[in-house]
Amino acid sequence: MWKIACMAVALLMCLSGRAEAQFSMLIPSSSTVMEDKESSLKLDVFSAYPMEVRGLDMQQPKSLTITRDGKVEDLKAMLKPATIIGHQAWRAVYEVKQPGVYQFAMEPAPYFDPEEDRFIIHYTKTVVAALGDEKGWDVPLGLKMEIIPLTRPFANYSGNIFQGRVLLDGKPVPGAEVEVEYYNRDDVYTTPNVYFMTQVIKTDENGVFTYCAPWPGWWGFAALKTDRKKMEHQGALKDVELGAVIWMEFTAPLKR
Secondary structure: OHHHHHHHHHHHHHHHHHHOOOEEEEEEOOOEEOOOOOOEEEEEEEEEEOOOOEEEOOOOOOEEEEEEOOEEEEOHHHOEEEEEOOEEEEEEEEEOOOOEEEEEEEEOOOEEEOOOOEEEEEEEEEEEEEOOOOOOOOOOOOOOEEEEEOOOOOOEEOOOEEEEEEEEOOEEOOOOEEEEEEOOOOOOOOOOOHHHOOEEEEOOOOOEEEEEOOOOEEEEEEEEEEOOOOEEEOOEEEEEEEEEEEEEEEEOOOOO
């Protein structure tokens, strides 16, 4: 009986390691800004296991930018230390003053994960539409690895289909694994078992994936690929996991 119990615990730990996913998080206070709403956007930048609401310490990001109408603005100086889910995180406040589609992008400092024995670099973005403009939401930012939305990445209802194309060095990535998780911010949902923590899909021959968000809230999509280059850690060369992450808000319809 003791051996069976030990095997069950070991199996659960093994499954937990496979079934949960670590995400870089870039969550704005709103995915749309209207004339009668507050124009200040609060950007939370952190690292977490979002479905479990389990935080991780994050070093200061390597970069934080906003792109609108082809113009790129460096926001790194706006980042201030913060505590999110009990761990080191970052926060910035951006004033929206003009109509447009605002693409926020963050590149984290390379993080060495001792459990996976590899470095992790997840290029993360989110898109905010402001003051009635919605042009340019599908324009690539030229990130090392990036998800280009094929579905408008804002003003979506829960239950809507989302499609994205995964690019690495500007080229589609067929067969890439895409992990999907819900940001369980208020810890209101649980899962039947650990397999349900992270949903997993793969891109087709054109690097395209499709997913239907089942309920409202913020959903993260992370396409993963091992880089051909390695990085040194304590005298040894280690693999580097590249990730393209996009965070999107899905909303329930309002009743009159």
